[in-house]
Amino acid sequence: MNDTKILYLFLFFVTHVAFGQAKPHEWMNISGTTIEAKFIRADADTVTLFMNGRNFVVKLSDLKPDSQALARKLSTPETAIRPRPAAKEKKNFPEIRVIKADWGGASLRDIGKVLNSSARQLWSHASQEEFKPIIVDRSRTGPIVLFRRGNEGQYIVRLDTHKTFWSQYAFQFSHEFCHIMCGYKAGDQSNQWFEESLCETASLFAMRRMRKEWEEKPPYPNWKSYAPALEKYAQERLDSHAWRESLTVAEWYDNNKEKLKENPTDREKNTTIASKLLPLFEQCPENWGAVAFINIHKTKDSRSFSTYLADWRRACKLARDKEFVSELARMFGVEKS
Structure with missing residues (x-):
């Protein structure tokens, strides 16, 4: 031939x-x-x-x-990227308070260093100008950011890890920090799987970037050698849920949409689709700015995934964010005409 x-x-x-x-x-x-x-x-x-x-x-x-x-x-050619105003010397970095709990001997200061590092990878691309302080407590039933807030509006995040398992701290906190960036709120759960998958993506994104940060400027000089372990933790998660190359995202969604509705926190599926979302954010980190608008139109009323994305696009303020959401709709095969 x-x-x-x-x-x-x-x-x-x-x-x-x-x-x-x-x-x-x-x-x-x-x-x-x-x-x-x-x-x-x-x-x-x-x-x-x-x-x-x-x-x-x-x-x-x-x-x-x-x-x-x-x-x-x-x-993502440079000529097509307009730095968003948020990238200017950014606003107020969120205050992260780790409270006394059974952290297995890990110091509050060290935990705080890890959590600040993981949040920093995402915060520089967020649309928000500030967040209320984030209080971090220990959980034994899985990591979570509570709907309930503190007396002064503080976010309450609970992490299910201890000792010096820094990769677990970073991975879990990045996920919950992404929910805060998304303006998480109660309401219809039909499309919650997508936010969960975005937040899984955020964890992978943050840890791969933390590796570079810790190689150049670790929280402590003697922590520099731990940098490769951060990326390794993320890569092992990706490898354990590898994408089948013959499958398109649209085909995957069509095959799994009912199960995704039933169990939005199916971490296997969240991580599998995160492997396809991750390149979109690594190529263009400014895309994280769009997530601030994802829940603007969320109510108790059920919506199809196509309507969910259309509502998100409508809520976005910047043209580049609207185009990013349109790209996602095309990728999942649910773009509205």
């Missing part, structure tokens, strides 16, 4: 013509065939390329790793 036929087997024809970047790039599929084409766009599953006057959609899984990496890099 000649190269031209091979190329058209791994490219899927799209009927409309779009405008891409001026510079063509080399792309190689898994069978070793190389083409030159312009990059148009990419999502978690596919990349759209422009060649011979037409658009073609290619599954990322059909490309060599180097070409997959190129697609992810080009999906």
Whole structure:
């Protein structure tokens, strides 16, 4: 079979013509065939390329790793990113108070150092200007951020860990911190699985970034050697819930949507879909700013997932945040016309 036929087997024809970047790039599929084409766009599953006057959609899984990496890099070109005002020397960093409890001998100061480090990875991208203080207590029934607040509106987070298991502290706190960023509140649980999956993504995102921070500026000099363990903890979680490459996100959602409604905290499913959400935030951390608006329209009334995303998009204030939510709707195959 000649190269031209091979190329058209791994490219899927799209009927409309779009405008891409001026510079063509080399792309190689898994069978070793190389083409030159312009990059148009990419999502978690596919990349759209422009060649011979037409658009073609290619599954990322059909490309060599180097070409997959190129697609992810080009999906957030610097010229397309407008730094959000929140990135200016940011506001007031949230006060995190660890209270006395049975932490297995770990010092409150050390725990606070870990929690501040994990929150810092997310806070710099949040839309909010400030949070009420966060009080951190010990749990023995799983980590949680309570709906009940303190007397002065403080958030109450409970972590189910102890001793010096710093990776557990970081992972659990990042998850609950994400719920606070999402403006969590009571109401319909039909789409709670998605917020849980976002917060699982936040934990993975924070820990991979903490590794870099601790290598360069650890909380204490002698903690620098612990940096690789942070990323290893996140990677082991990803590896234990690996994505099946032949499956698109839309197919996965269609196969699991009823079970997701029934059990929104199914950590296996939360982590599985988090593996597909994570690249969207690692490529463009500003996307975390959009989560502040996810619960604006939440009530006791049940909503379909497509309506949930449409309401979220409507609540977003920045055009880039609206486009991010639209990208998610396309990725899950629930975009409203």
